Amino acid sequence: MTTADRKAREREDLSALILSGARKLFVEKGIEHTTIRAIASAIDYSIGTVYKYFKNKNEILHALHTQGFQELGSQFIVLRTVKEPMERLKAMGKVYIQFAMEHRDMYDLMFNLKAPIDFLDAINEEEWNEGKGTFDVLKTTVKDCLDKGYFQGHEPEPLSFLIWSCVHGMCSLEIRERTKGVNLNNPVNIVEQGYGEFLKILDKL
């Protein structure tokens, strides 16, 4: 079945090409400029072809959001070298914030936009595996901390959710331009400062 194999490969290739075109626009011009027409024209194919490969725009954005989780996951790999769980937790927060601040639109897509979740709903997928996987990485480290005697009296799951929320909240407020509401006496980046306070709290727990 050489022909069928090649066909499948070609299909994969064009699928990937569409995504890379979408990705490029997404990164360079922001999500509002990432239209189907723009994606098609960026890769010199017609609108119709894009729709032969993806059911709709939500599917494209979902695929992009999955790529984002893969990248975030690969950033997390360095954390394996940090053996002490509390240190690892602190480093994880730093990596997470850095990812969010360096890939604002991607972060927004992964954790704020409706599109990827709407896509899951449309295909009757109950689970959000991308998010779940990342959350599990956090939860494992939090459990390690509990085993080491940190976070006395806390429950791993809701505590992990709280920690995620802290960091996500800061990134989200920053990306959605709500940090305008915070008067800074200090010229340092508010997210950095907020994370500094977070670290101080961890040292007490």
Added chain:
Amino acid sequence: MTTADRKAREREDLSALILSGARKLFVEKGIEHTTIRAIASAIDYSIGTVYKYFKNKNEILHALHTQGFQELGSQFIVLRTVKEPMERLKAMGKVYIQFAMEHRDMYDLMFNLKAPIDFLDAINEEEWNEGKGTFDVLKTTVKDCLDKGYFQGHEPEPLSFLIWSCVHGMCSLEIRERTKGVNLNNPVNIVEQGYGEFLKILDKL
């Protein structure tokens, strides 16, 4: 100038009517169904009239977002009865979460959507007074806590931002359906549980 006065009043009235129509759609059908056409038809006026009263849709959404802050502010009034600052801080979080969960679309508009901020940008308004005002209420309570000896070694401003982020993060993840990523062993609402962990931490600080 009785006539001019009445004119001004009528103008105010229609302005308010447009907003109430928008509000109704917003609450009942969600933001995606709150189109200019739908607003106009809900109050039996034409599209053109809506545009005589508001420059564009962002201005309408900004006005709605301001109403939201007024309501959140009025929910905060009960907190004045709580004299002990740490207790007040805990109660404030509870009120905030309750507001967010009961007015999801409004919360989203206030803290997530681009529209209100885009409106401010368009009129060259640097300040986000609505957010700033609410943040100041929090900051005052956090400062009171510091004065009472809580939060030793912390800075009021970034600490307030961190606390806000914690609570906002939980609400935001819930509203944007990212709590799907959290496997619950316990049937209780994850935001409630996360806030429970937050309270435990406050008791240690």
Added chain:
DNA sequence: TTGGAAAAGTGAACAAGGTTCACTTTATTT
């Protein structure tokens, strides 16, 4: 009282974007 200006209100029309689908072109198979 009334004529004309100003204010209020209208809705057709445009642009942009997601989506569909009948059609053309290319590739494969027999």
Added chain:
DNA sequence: AAATAAAGTGAACCTTGTTCACTTTTCCAA
């Protein structure tokens, strides 16, 4: 080489925000 299938196309449709030339109403001075 013809028949069939797969790949690709883009005009056209729908919805939504927005504009603006036009109509209707209101107001005040002559």
